[in-house]
Amino acid sequence: MECRSPWQRDDLVSQPVSRRGQGSAANREKGGVGMGQCLRYQMHWEDLEEYQALTFLTRNEILCIHDTFLKLCPPGKYYKEATLTMDQVSSLPALRVNPFRDRICRVFAHNGVFSFEDVLGMASVFSEQACPSLKIEYAFRIYDFNENGFIDEEDLQEIILRLLNSDDMSEDLLTDLTSHVLSESDLDNDNMLSFSEFEHAMAKSPDFMNSFRIHFWGC
């Protein structure tokens, strides 16, 4: 097995992956280097604690995402330096059938790629324990298709088209629905929703917290 600098770090708590040993409670034992996959070895205890402090994810969820990430990332790279493309993240089972997956990927990726921490950040926003303000913030970014800082009629029509996913959509239906949404939540009558108006509407919505969450990331 090749010698790489990560193996020789002093703060490494875990054993190199080539040895099948007993894992401690905090780290999970992984097998040998898989074909075409990232170097698989355990996460540092300190990293795990830090991720738990910085995100809303539980320990099991973080380890699960770590697993999933390792299965997908390119071979021979340390997980902290590896990146996934937006297509790879879009094809995760959690996002595969989501009509907004391209927007989710655009909002959470940096420079068009996902690092491990970007994936964790995404999972944290969608986790069950996340606070409403965080979810509303990211929901607004996801729903703003043209990225002008507002959800305007164009964005609303795009959202409706994605939700209904049908080929025969009459213009009347779209304009009707759009005008209804705007009449309910547009408080200053400028035909678009600013962030505060969106926040206000979602605070009143009973289903938002229930529907804006993902808890299955692959394990």
Place this chain on the structure above:
Amino acid sequence: MSESSASALPAGRRGRQPFVHQDSLSLDSSYFSSPPMNFLQELPSYRSIARKRTTILSRDKQSDTLLKPTDSYSSQLEGGITENLNSQSIRKYALNISEKRRLRDIQETQMKYLSEWDQWKRYSSNSWKRFVEKAREMTSHLELWREDIRSIEGKFGTGIQSYFSFLRFLVLLNLVIFLIIFMLVLLPMLLTKYKITNSSFVLIPSKDIDIQCTVYPISSSGLIYFYSYFIDLLSGTGFLEETCLFYGHYTIDGVKFQTFTYDLPLAYLLSTIAYLALSLLWIVKRSVEGFKINLIRSEEHFQSYCNKIFAGWDFCITNRSMADLKHGSLRYELRADLEEERIRQKIAERTSEETLRIYSLRLFLNCIVLAVLAACFYAIYRATIFSQEHMKKEIDKMVFGENLLILYLPSIVITLANFVTPMIFAKIIHYEDYSPGFEIRLTILRCVFMRLATICVLVFTLGSKITSCDNYSCELCGYNQKLYPCWETQVGQEMYKLMIFDLIIILAVTLFVDFPRKKVIPVHTATEMRERAPPRRGSGTHRSSLFLCVPLPQMSLIYTCTPSPRQFRASNSNFFFLLVLLIGLCLAIIPLTISMARIPSSKACGPFTNFNTTWEVIPKTVSTFPSSLQSLVHGLTSEAFAVPFFMIICLIMFYFIALAGAHKRVVVQLREQLSLVRKSSRSRGSWPGTVTQDTERKVAPVRGSGWNAAAPSHHRPPKLCLRAQSPPASFIH
């Protein structure tokens, strides 16, 4: 500089609200802090502005002081830092992980400049929060059926998942009720019976009661047929009657322990009151969220378009077929809503003669509905009387099946009625010409009413039979002692039979109807599951927790159900289930209170043989209190206290109703005001202190790249690093 401070803004609103925003905030804050507007502070929009204000101002204060460090600012800085640190935990910031890390490093460096006390306070609150989180994580593992319900959510959506979490709530409620009854009533008896503790039963001989009332004939013929045990199991008579399942088992007046005497009748009554109160409180607590949302909204219909479009997609769906179904149901729902709008408009445009015709037709059809209901109730009444009269025949005079049929006749009639009436109601409502949403709601309401009312009829029939005597007077014992020597047990037996029959029917329908039907016709609506849901509550029997509750419907759901095109929403169905449960509970409490307070307790069995009515235990216990306490209790229960108390409660209720109305009006006024401000600012050009639409539009695209998370974190670190390093240097001199 502003970019770097903006980058560390909480909730990451860097760019959407530029620094001009501060003046408009001050305008808003002065508007909101004037006295008549103080109650506006409850509105969510104000709270979000307030949150932004504290964090933005503290941020800017902090940046100012960090740039120009002098000692006089240090206390201000401390205040600013503590305010900043206390405002949000680091997770709630809408930043990615590396930025949060840097922010945390900054916070930690700044914390060094706090006093010892503040540091210790901060540290202890952090450790407490971590402890609470770990505890919460551990208790979430104890949650019953967590993985199963999650997988249901992934496959079928949150609507059906809400049904299953409601079932789980029912199981937990039943378990808690069982524990209450076990601890208060069963445990002392079991301890004495099996000689675990050194205690004995206390039996007070009843005085001045006619000996005839205490006779309880246990029928035991010479030869017992082998199937009599089976009949006993199904009807709750015979050997089952003497178990702890029924009231008659508790014919004991007390349990004497070494140091005190445990008053069993009092414990029995108090445990009943306790579990009813607990159920009521728990159900009301759970349904408060649904009610609150209903009250805040000014619109009439429960589901708004905002909710359906922005919160319409269940992000947890992972199944391709379920996703297609969800798309289909959203299409259906939105189209149906628009259709309903059109129908409502059409209704509003009706001419007066059409309205008259419709209303007279509706009156006629409602009379038909009432007639159907009356027919069902009469059928149940006759069935119950027939069953009660013929139940006493000897077993050997009857054929096996006939005996069971007579025993279960009320249950059979109730089930048949509940099966037939929804079909009749569905047919009738077509002619009543309501909007589709209202049609569905009214049909469901009628069916639910039907179910609950049939049980009421059963209980009422039994009650009338118990208190009415045909040829001789009831004055001997106060109730029909000839037919019902131990009437509580017999009422309990009827409830037991109802429960067993329900269970048999559910099992039979799942196994013999749903599974074959899945093979033949692969579509089954999930709304039928909801109609089977409303639970029945018996009175006077023990409740045993039905752990069969969740696994069976889950199996049925997964193997037979393909969800219907019209899905129901989690929030709506939650509200509906809890409402039905609440109504059922209230309806169950009524016969219980009547029987406790009015009907004399049976003298042949049960713990209340020495009392006139069940409720009499309480006055007798109160009379053993010291005299001051006695007079207090008498004062609290007298009319002189009750009437003013009731009036005060009414006044408080009116106050809250008026407050809610005032809030609604204020919301409408604020909306109008906001649009007026926008319009006037647009017509006049930019107004000092307000962010106009134009400036927002101009500024936003420039900053647009800032808040899109695709913005590289690479060019931000240098600035943040500089800030992290500058404080120490700047504070040295």
